[in-house]
Amino acid sequence: MTRTVHVLAFPNAQVLDVTGPLQVFASCNDLARQRGLPLPYAVSVIAAQTEPVMTSAGLALVAEPLPAVDAPCDTLVIAGGWGVYNAADDPSLVAWVRDKARHTRRMTSVCTGAFLLAASGLLDGCRVATHWTRCEELAKRFPSLTVEANPIFIQQGSVWTSAGVTAGIDLCLALVEEDLGRAVALEVARHLVVFLKRPGGQSQFSATLALQEGGSRFAELHAWIAEHLTLDLNIATLASQAGMSERSFVRHYRAETGQTPARAVELIRVETARRQLADSSASIKRIAVQCGFGSEETLRRSFLRALDVTPQAYRERFSAPV
Known part of the structure; x- marks a missing residue:
């Protein structure tokens, strides 16, 4: 049709x-x-x-x-x-x-x-x-x-x-x-919405989009997380925001997204830090604080875990020319 x-x-x-x-x-x-x-x-x-x-x-x-x-x-x-x-x-x-x-x-x-x-x-x-x-x-x-x-x-x-x-x-x-x-909507989104035009082997797709692969039940929660990265985003906080008990939240969240809540928070923080590293001249230390990592070292470890590259190397490869 x-x-x-x-x-x-x-x-x-x-x-x-x-x-x-x-x-x-x-x-x-x-x-x-x-x-x-x-x-x-x-x-x-x-x-x-x-x-x-x-x-x-x-x-x-x-x-x-x-x-x-x-x-x-x-x-x-x-x-x-x-x-x-x-x-x-x-x-x-x-x-x-x-x-x-x-x-x-x-x-x-x-x-x-x-x-x-x-x-x-x-x-x-x-x-x-x-x-x-x-x-x-x-x-x-x-x-x-x-x-x-x-x-x-x-x-x-x-x-x-x-x-x-x-x-x-x-x-x-x-x-x-x-x-x-x-599935079709996500495939189109990957091409149009979150495609990185800079060359390289880093992930090209939005972490938030990837977390919605299994369904949109927690879409509003993901948006809330992205707006409150400096908070202590522990299980109790996230479960309360989702309106669920902690045990039920952890079980349903992993079933829906394929990730633990802690890993999801880390991925959203890394994604936000990636954008700031590429698009701003703020110091890595400042970006670490703004994205909720607390310290530059924590940011570095998360980057290595998620992208297999340090924040400094990522900035050198993907930041826009001055």
């Missing part, structure tokens, strides 16, 4: 709001081609205008005309960007979105695309995500919405909304998981 996916663009759309979701679905097709399977998606960029659509980045997009309202559609993705305000004030486009929803399985918005989706009335009474800088504005303009600043994306039945820019990729990966399963 090939699912029709339209990405709706407009003048001064954010280019990544269009190309990010587009590439997620295109990558699913690439995987299918490699395996001689039918393509799971038929993807197109659409717009109300016939001439090329100029994005806010200055890149012009050649879009297809808006399809007929009653043409079947699996998923409509509405991009965001500064041009969304004019788009949301266009009665004909708003009416098209509203009417199109009756013939579309899933309606989604990326970033400030929520303004156009809200103008159509499709978000009335819903919990909604958008770019954190526009949450207050969206809530004020559409008081029937419950606008939340923290989630990356929110699903309300057949309607999905996401936070800013790259969160649209996370949202579309969730759509792929719903359609094609977790």
